[in-house]
Amino acid sequence: MIEVGDARRLSPAAQEVVRLRVVATLESGRVCTYRQAAEVFGVSERSVGAWWRKYRAVGREALAAPVKSRTGPGELIGSEDRAVLFQAMADYTPDELLIGGPLWTRALVAELIRMVVGVTMTEQGVGKWLRRHGFTPQRPDRRSYRQDQEKVTAWLEEEYPAIAARAKAEKAVMAWVDQCGLRSDTAPPGRSWAPAGRTPVVRVNGRRFRVNIMSAT
Known part of the structure; x- marks a missing residue:
């Protein structure tokens, strides 16, 4: 589980996962108010409100980390970001991160990588990258x-x-x-x-x- 603590100390990738989880929890109705979400995830009520309004106005793209998109092999993903991605895949399903269905397919892993760390990969490249890291x-x-x-x-x-x-x-x-x-x-x-x-x-x-x-x- 990704420990939140002080969200400002998390990496940009981990911060995005937190934003996605907060909004997904509000979207699903598991929590009903900004205050409840703030207490569950250990973030400020003001931040919850800002994330929710951005999501409602623009969509999940508004929650993406401010990383310039790049095209290239998996080596462009550093060890810290890689750890965040793998932890997110272990803890949550794609629909819990507002990405897609219940299973981590190559296409949805590619979308998670693009959204969280700004690296664009093909499905074939994602498959090779995952196998390289024991998936x-x-x-x-x-x-x-x-x-x-x-x-x-x-x-x-x-x-x-x-x-x-x-x-x-x-x-x-x-x-x-x-x-x-x-x-x-x-x-x-x-x-x-x-x-x-x-x-x-x-x-x-x-x-x-x-x-x-x-x-x-």
């Missing part, structure tokens, strides 16, 4: 952002053993129910670029709308 295209893991992992773990470790013991004492048959079919929260098809060995995660809405069948074993 591979992977099928993402789907995870509901409404799931409370602590409650799930507590149920498995505390409540389920008691249920199983009661079923055994009563000579009852326990059945696990499964459902399959079409769901509105299915992870999108395709692959997302991520460091080799680290499966990317796509956060999906936990509110499920489905047409399905049920089976028990």
Whole structure:
């Protein structure tokens, strides 16, 4: 996670990521006021208001760092900016940065690079650049952002053993129910670029709308 702290001490690339996250959070409705956004991200309420007005008037281009666009190979991206880009890809999906869909495709990575550090790269060049730094295209893991992992773990470790013991004492048959079919929260098809060995995660809405069948074993 990109630590904000005093945003003025961040690099221009990191500052832009913060601006994108602030505006994306307001756009999504996760926070409703400038004050809430300022408290969440540790920036001034005045800055939040200025960024939001620029975004509403011009679009996300108004949030771009003041870097002159350049065309060239990946070596033009310094180590500090590269670290910011990779951290942003690890922490957020493209739609959370107002760039595009849920997966980090070569085209969307190229857009992130252009927006944040001002370097223009082709999709082929982005693919080579990512592989050079240990990234591979992977099928993402789907995870509901409404799931409370602590409650799930507590149920498995505390409540389920008691249920199983009661079923055994009563000579009852326990059945696990499964459902399959079409769901509105299915992870999108395709692959997302991520460091080799680290499966990317796509956060999906936990509110499920489905047409399905049920089976028990």
